[in-house]
Amino acid sequence: MGFLTNLINGISLGSVYAIIALGYTMVYGIAKMLNFAHGDVIMVGGYICFCCMQYLGLPPIVGILLAVVGCTCLGVVIERLAYKPLREAPSLAVLITAIGMSYFLQNSALLIWKSDPKVFPSVVSLPNITLFGGQLVVSPISIVTVLACVVVMVCLTLFTQRTKMGKAMRACSEDKAAAQLMGIDVNATISMVFAIGSGLAAIAGVLLCSAYPVLMPTTGSMPGIKAFTAAVFGGIGSIPGAALGGILLGVIEIFARAYIGTQLADAIVFAVLIVVLLVRPAGLLGKEMHEKV
Amino acid sequence: MSMLEVHDLHVYYGSIHAVKGVSFNVEAGEIVTLIGANGAGKSTTLNTVSGILRPRTGTIEFEGESLVGVPAHKMVSRGIALCPEGRRVFGNLTVRENLEMGAFTRPDDEARETRREVYERFPRLKERRNQLAATLSGGEQQMLAMGRALMSKPKLLMLDEPSMGLAPILVQEIFDIIKALNEDGTTVLLVEQNASKALAIADRGYVLEVGRVSKEGTGKDLLHDDDVRKAYLGG
Numbered sequence: 001m002g003f004l005t006n007l008i009n010g011i012s013l014g015s016v017y018a019i020i021a022l023g024y025t026m027v028y029g030i031a032k033m034l035n036f037a038h039g040d041v042i043m044v045g046g047y048i049c050f051c052c053m054q055y056l057g058l059p060p061i062v063g064i065l066l067a068v069v070g071c072t073c074l075g076v077v078i079e080r081l082a083y084k085p086l087r088e089a090p091s092l093a094v095l096i097t098a099i100g101m102s103y104f105l106q107n108s109a110l111l112i113w114k115s116d117p118k119v120f121p122s123v124v125s126l127p128n129i130t131l132f133g134g135q136l137v138v139s140p141i142s143i144v145t146v147l148a149c150v151v152v153m154v155c156l157t158l159f160t161q162r163t164k165m166g167k168a169m170r171a172c173s174e175d176k177a178a179a180q181l182m183g184i185d186v187n188a189t190i191s192m193v194f195a196i197g198s199g200l201a202a203i204a205g206v207l208l209c210s211a212y213p214v215l216m217p218t219t220g221s222m223p224g225i226k227a228f229t230a231a232v233f234g235g236i237g238s239i240p241g242a243a244l245g246g247i248l249l250g251v252i253e254i255f256a257r258a259y260i261g262t263q264l265a266d267a268i269v270f271a272v273l274i275v276v277l278l279v280r281p282a283g284l285l286g287k288e289m290h291e292k293v
Numbered sequence: 294m295s296m297l298e299v300h301d302l303h304v305y306y307g308s309i310h311a312v313k314g315v316s317f318n319v320e321a322g323e324i325v326t327l328i329g330a331n332g333a334g335k336s337t338t339l340n341t342v343s344g345i346l347r348p349r350t351g352t353i354e355f356e357g358e359s360l361v362g363v364p365a366h367k368m369v370s371r372g373i374a375l376c377p378e379g380r381r382v383f384g385n386l387t388v389r390e391n392l393e394m395g396a397f398t399r400p401d402d403e404a405r406e407t408r409r410e411v412y413e414r415f416p417r418l419k420e421r422r423n424q425l426a427a428t429l430s431g432g433e434q435q436m437l438a439m440g441r442a443l444m445s446k447p448k449l450l451m452l453d454e455p456s457m458g459l460a461p462i463l464v465q466e467i468f469d470i471i472k473a474l475n476e477d478g479t480t481v482l483l484v485e486q487n488a489s490k491a492l493a494i495a496d497r498g499y500v501l502e503v504g505r506v507s508k509e510g511t512g513k514d515l516l517h518d519d520d521v522r523k524a525y526l527g528g
Contacts, residue, residue: 167394
């Protein structure tokens with residue numbers, strides 16, 4: 001039963017990574033940049049939800065919605081102010097700006113919410129589910145997290161495959177100049193992707209804080225890096241890759257923690273990444289880039 | 294008033310002066326071709342008209358309205374479509390999705406109607422409509438690129454080197470299609486290195502040399518011009 005419990009926890013943690021990784025992978029797909037501030041948007045989402053529930057006494061669902069709205073706006077503003085002026089700049093300049101933005105968000109949070117950890121009230125107030133006569137205990141937040149991940153994946157897949165805006169997004173990812181010639185507003189499309197990614201980050205933030213209820217200005221940074229790893233692991237730019245990478249990473253992390261040791265868990269996660277990248281440099285589901293002449 | 298009037302266009306890439314005072318016009322219903330060697334400024338001119346590049350000075354007027362400063366994505370709704378050099382189809386999208394993108398700014402029901410017309414003109418695209426564009430042959434990709442440009446129902450269709458890299462039999466087919474499109478009412482601005490084929494179907498042509506128009510005339514006159522023959526038609 002210990003195995004099953006760990007597996008469920010792993011999939012649940014992996015689902016959070018997957019939702020965060022979607023933001024990295026979609027932004028990378030269209031803007032060809034690594035948005036290292038993405039992890040900190042998670043933290044902001046957590047704080048917004050926390051404030052709504054703790055200080056304003058709003059029900060959790062309202063807190064989640066406001067967190068999504070807040071992070072969506074934040075993502076669009078970050079893109080407009082920090083990244084859009086650098087659209088033609090070398091990628092190193094964009095990378096450094098993203099890292100700077102990450103520190104800016106962390107330090108702003110430090111000013112607003114101070115450094116003391118906040119105890120995050122869970123957004124799911126259901127009792128634990130006990131199976132097999134008490135041998136297997138599943139927390140409801142795990143189930144909600146996995147369900148949220150499935151819903152997000154299904155919606156995003158339908159969006160990118162079936163809708164005109166989703167197809168335009170894929171067209172922009174492939175060839176911005178050609179997309180413009182079709183009448184697609186590339187800047188608006190990039191803003192939309194940042195909006196979607198940041199909205200998802202808010203959901204991930206709330207789920208993460210509900211499962212691991214400590215909220216600090218640095219809360220988003222480690223999950224952010226892990227989710228980035230998951231996106232690379234699955235093949236950056238690929239939406240199913242982000243989901244697969246996220247879940248695998250979560251499961252590996254929990255198993256490493258349970259069977260090998262807590263201190264070594266992160267090292268093992270990144271070691272697996274290195275091995276996968278040695279064998280498949282484009283990631284599990286990533287496409288090798290061939291230039292067609 | 295001409296459909297498209299370009300006057301004294303100057304375009305720079307950084308400090309490189311690529312187009313040095315090009316002027317030309319396209320009347321409604323015509324096929325006009327810009328010919329010239331590599332680096333003569335043909336594609337630069339087209340890309341400037343389509344809004345991808347900005348001119349340093351000069352005017353571009355389409356149906357009496359200035360196009361300078363209009364962003365590229367606003368061009369299709371004005372009735373201008375560019376089928377770019379190298380085809381630039383979306384390889385990870387299906388043939389059908391590529392065509393849908395061509396009609397991005399139009400309502401879905403109108404786009405469906407136009408898609409039927411495009412499939413009639415290019416039956417191969419209909420056969421392959423669910424295939425990824427990357428899996429098409431070069432000739433099929435060119436047809437897709439042209440079909441995609443037609444999806445916006447342009448008044449002016451600009452084609453940049455449509456015959457590049459195609460087998461001779463396909464080249465003829467592409468030129469036949471351009472001619473047929475024009476007969477059905479689309480005005481065409483054609484940039485080509487294959488000068489003899491381009492001039493054969495064009496009403497008028499302009500010869501570009503290092504960023505300037507060195508000669509202009511009807512397609513027939515240019516086809517029989519000694520200098521043009523020597524420089525671009527192999528004697």
